[in-house]
Amino acid sequence: MIAVEKEVNPHFDDFLFDWSTKFQFLVGGYGSSKSYHVALKIILKLLEEKRTALIVREVYDTHRDSTFSLLEELVIDLGLEDHIKCITSPMQIRFPNGSKIIFKGMDKPAKLKSINNISIIWIEECSEVKYAGFKELLGRLRHPTLKLHMILSTNPVGEDNWSFKHFFRDDINKRLILDDAELYEKRTVVKNDTYYHHSTAEDNLFLPESYIAQLNELKEYDPDLYRIARKGHFGVNGIKVLPQFTVIPHKEVIEAIANINKPLMRAGMDFGFVDSYNALLRLAVDHEKKILYIYWEYYKNQMTDDQTAEELKEFAETKELIRADSAEPKTIKYFRNMGFNIVGAKKFKGSRLQYTKKVKRFKKIICSDQCTNTIYELKDLTYAIDKNGDIIEDEFKIDPHTLSAIWYGLDNYEVTDLKEKGQRERPSSRRPIRERR
Incomplete structure (x- = not known):
């Protein structure tokens, strides 16, 4: 065993020598030194035990100026260049006890099939790797005798990223593994065979104050990047489409609707089958309070x-009017033949933008906590952006079927004026709201 001495950041002391879990997930802001300490941790482990470690990034060529360069710098800094050989073509690091580090990219998946006896995998910037790639790497992590470890490091991204859903919370599948707020408070957490570690620039004692000041300035002009770079928090990346969207208990929603003066009751439906969904929503509008x-x-x-x-079938029995996607006339005709009171909502050039603007005019959009898919799609819905970084007002980062259902449900209704373009609808307060499953 070669003895080494190295000054490290105190927040990473325990992490460097903790190999008790299979997974180790490190998330942090810019300059927190998480990648540096992962690299040091792997070097120390491979000096101690004969192992083969695999380091992965989404694109292979990015290793040269990141992970490989970092490890080479550490080897020199530790004074081990006479013992540990850093080979540039192909990129590989060899240890005197037979340990080695190999580098691969998920852009060349065929290269993964030739590797064997991998007992440690480090996925750097894991949020950039696809979920299918992560699962493929799990299958490559195998050794007949050694304990297996996978280290994942990343800057925080959007909560829609697979890394957040897999290791923290997946709303659509109703999985809660760890509340990320708990990690930000405790800084390190061990749960379900995973060691979680959170860090920020303040944890890196070797950073100049000017760098931290530069990160602090982001708060004034780029709050999204400030959350990521300075705070190291997951969240919503981009501009929210419906910032007034809130969720409250179902009982409170029903009580609030019952107290509306002449509520306007609507039902809107979007059609889907394979990748898209049949989404049908019941809506209530308080026109006076918007x-x-x-x-x-x-x-x-x-x-x-x-x-x-x-x-x-309850809609067919009650003849409750459904306004649906008029792009599916055959489907609408089928439902009519089955006794449904269903009509096609108007669609025209530019209708996506106009319908979205209509929904945005509401002062509040209040959703029952029982409408879990609506919450998943709309709570953090953000605009798509073009190549110049500008938002596209009628495109979104996901395909929100529930928003389409709202579009159709509100057909012929204007938020600013209750006058409708066709027949004026009777207030629906005469139809009581029943508790429906």
């Missing part, structure tokens, strides 16, 4: 029209 309530949802795919009609 509040939109969402209190019931149906959200399924891989359903044939007859299966959907059977599950929604």
